[in-house]
Amino acid sequence: MPVKSGRRMHLATLLQPNGHHTAGWRHPDAQLGGDHDFRVYRHLAETAERGKFDVLFLADAVGLRDRETSEQLSRSPITANLEPLALLSALSVVTSRIGLAATASTTYNEPYHIARKFASLDHLSNGRAGWNVVTSFSDGEARNFNRDSHPDHTTRYGRAREFVSVVRGLWDSWDDDAFVRDKASGRYFDPGKLHVLNHRGAHFAVRGPLNIARAPQGHPVIFQAGASDDGLGLAAETADAVYTAAQTLEEAQAYYARLKGKIAAAGRDPQTVKILPGIQPFVGHTEEEAKAKHRALLDLIHPDAGLGHLSTLIGVDMSAYPLDGPVPELPVTESHRSRQKLLLDLARRENLTVRQLYGHVCNGAGHHTAVGTPGQIADRLQHWFENGAADGFNILPPYLPGGLEDFVDLVVPELQRRGLFRTEYEGATLRDHLGLARPGLVREAVRIA
Numbered sequence: 001m002p003v004k005s006g007r008r009m010h011l012a013t014l015l016q017p018n019g020h021h022t023a024g025w026r027h028p029d030a031q032l033g034g035d036h037d038f039r040v041y042r043h044l045a046e047t048a049e050r051g052k053f054d055v056l057f058l059a060d061a062v063g064l065r066d067r068e069t070s071e072q073l074s075r076s077p078i079t080a081n082l083e084p085l086a087l088l089s090a091l092s093v094v095t096s097r098i099g100l101a102a103t104a105s106t107t108y109n110e111p112y113h114i115a116r117k118f119a120s121l122d123h124l125s126n127g128r129a130g131w132n133v134v135t136s137f138s139d140g141e142a143r144n145f146n147r148d149s150h151p152d153h154t155t156r157y158g159r160a161r162e163f164v165s166v167v168r169g170l171w172d173s174w175d176d177d178a179f180v181r182d183k184a185s186g187r188y189f190d191p192g193k194l195h196v197l198n199h200r201g202a203h204f205a206v207r208g209p210l211n212i213a214r215a216p217q218g219h220p221v222i223f224q225a226g227a228s229d230d231g232l233g234l235a236a237e238t239a240d241a242v243y244t245a246a247q248t249l250e251e252a253q254a255y256y257a258r259l260k261g262k263i264a265a266a267g268r269d270p271q272t273v274k275i276l277p278g279i280q281p282f283v284g285h286t287e288e289e290a291k292a293k294h295r296a297l298l299d300l301i302h303p304d305a306g307l308g309h310l311s312t313l314i315g316v317d318m319s320a321y322p323l324d325g326p327v328p329e330l331p332v333t334e335s336h337r338s339r340q341k342l343l344l345d346l347a348r349r350e351n352l353t354v355r356q357l358y359g360h361v362c363n364g365a366g367h368h369t370a371v372g373t374p375g376q377i378a379d380r381l382q383h384w385f386e387n388g389a390a391d392g393f394n395i396l397p398p399y400l401p402g403g404l405e406d407f408v409d410l411v412v413p414e415l416q417r418r419g420l421f422r423t424e425y426e427g428a429t430l431r432d433h434l435g436l437a438r439p440g441l442v443r444e445a446v447r448i449a
């Protein structure tokens with residue numbers, strides 16, 4: 001397919017330790033134990049870096065999924081894994097170029113902690129840190145943080161807005177050159193280059209300053225993945241890059257146009273925010289081989305695992321409904337609102353039963369699945385990229401390590417051959433990879449009294 005322009009796509013990969021497909025861990029070649037074994041992650045990070053990916057990304061929740069019974073949960077590998085910032089700190093030592101992004105909740109953290117941790121990761125990795133801002137989604141998480149239930153959507157997003165602004169303010173606590181460390185004069189830092197935030201708002205009172213020097217990137221990169229009106233609003237105001245789940249090209253185009261419009265309305269340049277739809281690839285040397293890989297995983301989904309996963313994403317316990325009956329009308333969820341709508345729209349459009357809908361969910365959790373040869377998958381990515389649906393992609397390997405290795409060894413070279421993706425890293429930081437400017441520091445210096 002001839003390439004339309006010299007624009008290059010960005011590639012992220014979401015590394016779920018057992019693969020993105022619900023049955024990925026049961027694939028004959030899946031490497032088990034990756035959820036707690038650093039060596040497995042190291043291999044994945046090195047593989048993604050070999051593929052010149054912009055960033056690897058770790059999703060997270062602060063509790064077990066709570067819409068599932070123990071029986072359902074016991075069929076799923078996504079129950080226990082390493083804490084992402086600890087893991088990324090270790091990965092920062094064994095990688096040198098790839099960006100390292102982790103999810104952290106604005107509902108169950110304090111801004112000072114988050115600002116300090118991501119600034120630390122940015123220093124440890126020489127400017128490769130990214131924070132995926134989420135508001136979390138379950139009562140199961142609330143119950144680990146002194147609450148009986150998860151705060152409602154509007155409250156969560158109000159807190160998230162203020163949270164991000166406090167974190168950004170704290171990241172500006174010091175001028176870049178504040179630490180003079182002058183042995184001769186005995187001056188460690190220049191007091192004129194210290195900034196105290198003195199924030200007081202509806203949710204937080206934070207004086208600052210942060211007890212870590214300004215990060216190499218100025219601000220670590222902010223990722224976001226909300227898709228409700230509130231989620232899009234937060235992304236439009238604060239995100240540098242956005243993950244999204246779209247089943248079809250049309251859905252991805254609609255999301256892209258809407259978010260870019262909101263970014264412009266928020267007074268920002270839409271080109272500076274990168275939109276990355278998730279793609280779950282099944283790559284084969286032939287189309288038949290790719291289809292066989294895909295079919296094999298669908299056959300390995302246990303019904304309990306399927307129902308459990310669907311209940312979590314749709315925000316309602318689905319085990320009450322007949323498996324082979326139509327997907328019923330459901331109450332609007334307080335958790336993943338956009339994902340519930342996406343799944344209900346899909347069920348109506350294709351007239352799906354509950355069982356068929358969980359087949360879709362386990363197969364990429366609402367993301368687009370691309371099955372084919374390297375050329376066919378590159379065609380799909382190019383088509384979305386050149387037709388107003390994406391600035392790049394979040395690659396979701398269905399099983400590991402093979403799903404990532406296939407993409408890096410077979411699809412990346414095809415994208416490079418077409419001039420659609422870099423053949424070498426050109427910059428040092430995650431901001432460089434994403435083509436984002438380093439934010440300056442705008443506030444006046446304030447001395448501590």
Ligand SMILES: Cc1cc2nc3c(=O)[nH]c(=O)nc-3n(C[C@H](O)[C@H](O)[C@H](O)COP(=O)(O)O)c2cc1C
Pocket residue numbers: 014058059060061103133134135136137224225226227228229230231232243244245278335336337338339394
């Ligand atoms: C690729 C991707 C990754 C996500 N990772 C996480 C995550 O790690 N933790 C989390 O709580 N939510 C995660 N989410 C959910 C979103 O952050 C968001 O909460 C969800 O889309 C619902 O937002 P909305 O209510 O604004 O639609 C992810 C979403 C996408 C598309």
